[in-house]
Structures are given as C-alpha cells and as structure tokens.
Amino acid sequence: MQSRKLFNRISLLRIERNVSRKELAEAIGVNFQTVGYLEREEYNPSLDLALKISEYFDLPVDLIFSIKPLKPLSDELKELKNKKGG
Amino acid sequence: MTQNKSNTNRKIGVVINMTSLLVLMIISEYTFKYDRNTVLLIIGLAALVLILISFIFTYWKTRLWHFVHKPIRKLDERELQITGNLLRIAYAIFTVIALSILLLSSLMEMQVSIVTVSALIYFSHILPATVIAWKGWSWV
Numbered sequence: 001m002q003s004r005k006l007f008n009r010i011s012l013l014r015i016e017r018n019v020s021r022k023e024l025a026e027a028i029g030v031n032f033q034t035v036g037y038l039e040r041e042e043y044n045p046s047l048d049l050a051l052k053i054s055e056y057f058d059l060p061v062d063l064i065f066s067i068k069p070l071k072p073l074s075d076e077l078k079e080l081k082n083k084k085g086g
Numbered sequence: 087m088t089q090n091k092s093n094t095n096r097k098i099g100v101v102i103n104m105t106s107l108l109v110l111m112i113i114s115e116y117t118f119k120y121d122r123n124t125v126l127l128i129i130g131l132a133a134l135v136l137i138l139i140s141f142i143f144t145y146w147k148t149r150l151w152h153f154v155h156k157p158i159r160k161l162d163e164r165e166l167q168i169t170g171n172l173l174r175i176a177y178a179i180f181t182v183i184a185l186s187i188l189l190l191s192s193l194m195e196m197q198v199s200i201v202t203v204s205a206l207i208y209f210s211h212i213l214p215a216t217v218i219a220w221k222g223w224s225w226v
Contacts, residue, residue: 030162043164 003044007066009073011039013057028052096219099144103212106136107205114201141212150215168223169214176213183209 014024014035021039025032028049037043038053045053045065054061063076070076110133113126145151153165154172161169184206191198 031165034162034164037164046163049163 004067005041006044007041007068007070008038009064009070010035010053012073013059013064014039017057024056027056093222096144096148099140100216100219102136103140103144104216106133106140107209109133110137111202111205114199114205115196118199118201119196137208144219145212145215148219150218151212153218154214155211168218172214172217175217176210180210180213 010024014021021032021035025035028035029052030049034043038045050061050065054064057064063073110130113130113133117123117126117130141151154169156165158166158169187198187202187206190196
C-alpha cells in the first residue's frame with residue numbers, strides 16, 4: 001500500500017532547540033539516519049514514533065506532523081491564539 | 087554527482103561479483119563432470135579472486151553486508167521495513183534460481199558440485215544487500 005506523504009517540522013524544531021540528529025535519535029530510539037529520512041520527509045513514522053517525537057519536543061502531534069504542507073510556526077501559533085481569544 | 091558515481095560503482099561491483107560467481111559455478115560443474123585442466127583452474131581461481139575483491143568494495147566497505155546481517159533487536163522501524171522488503175525480494179529471486187538449478191540438474195541427471203552449493207549459500211547471504219546495491223535506498 002502506498003501511504004500518503006507526511007509533512008513535518010522536525011528539522012525546524014531540532015535546529016531551534018539546538019539538538020543534534022544523534023541526540024534526537026538516541027532520545028526517540030532510532031538510528032540517526034532515520035532522523036535524516038524523517039526530516040527530508042522521505043519516511044513516514046509510525047504512530048508510536050510520531051508520539052515519541054511529540055513527547056520529546058513537548059508539542060501536540062498535529063503541530064509537528066501534517067498531511068498538508070505546513071505553514072510557518074509563527075502563523076500557526078497566531079491562528080491558535082486567535083481561536084482561543086475568539 | 088558523487089551519489090550517482092557511487093551508485094554506478096556499486097552496480098559495477100554487483101555485476102562483477104555475480105558474473106564471477108556464475109563463471110565459478112559453470113567452471114566447477116564442467117570440471118566436476120568432464121575435464122580438469124590448468125586453464126579452467128586458473129579462470130576459476132581468477133573468478134574467486136574477483137568475487138572476493140568485489141565483495142570487499144561493494145558489500146563490506148559500503149557496510150551493506152553489516153546492515154543486512156544486523157540483529158533484529160538493533161533495527162529501528164525504518165530499518166525493519168527496509169529489511170522486510172529486501173528479504174521478500176531476495177527470497178523470491180533465490181528460490182526461483184536455486185530450484186531451477188535443482189530442476190536442471192535433475193533433468194540432466196547431473197550431480198551438483200560442492201562449489202555450486204557453496205556459491206548458492208553465498209548467493210543467499212549476498213542477495214538482500216545486492217538489492218540495495220542495485221536499486222539504492224530510496225525505493226523502499
């Protein structure tokens with residue numbers, strides 16, 4: 001079965017938090033090359049791995065992964081803020 | 087550019103390795119059944135050396151051999167997925183080739199030599215790594 005392409009913000013979050021691929025890989029229990037595949041969106045993680053990544057970054061899964069191309073994080077946060085405010 | 091070059095080198099390595107293996111098997115079968123002479127022995131030895139050299143450059147140094155022989159508990163989910171696909175393809179290719187050789191030897195009422203059996207054992211171990219060497223990593 002051909003699965004849909006998943007978009008993600010792993011690379012952005014990793015760089016923002018100054019974490020190396022190796023450190024992230026060790027924390028989520030995968031090979032560091034797998035982190036590279038995830039960042040390049042060449043591999044779709046399992047639900048378990050996606051949850052581990054969201055736990056690691058302490059962010060909701062839908063803020064890290066999406067089936068549509070992701071908007072800049074600042075726009076997303078602005079929308080969330082507006083939703084809460086409205 | 088470098089990636090393309092290494093892909094081409096890997097493919098050349100696979101062709102050399104598999105061709106040498108085939109030559110070795112044919113020579114061993116021929117000498118086993120018909121005639122043993124120095125020229126065939128030298129060609130057989132040259133094929134063996136080529137198998138060894140191409141194995142080192144195509145499978146050992148590229149760590150493809152290590153990847154396909156890694157214990158399951160040390161693989162992550164992506165690697166498990168790749169290994170599963172590789173083994174599925176390798177199993178299909180190997181069974182067809184091995185059973186065809188057995189069928190052919192039975193039809194020709196010929197005994198299979200020990201070299202051919204050893205070559206098949208080597209072939210079964212090298213096949214999953216050969217699939218990656220040939221197709222690259224991105225197809226999985």
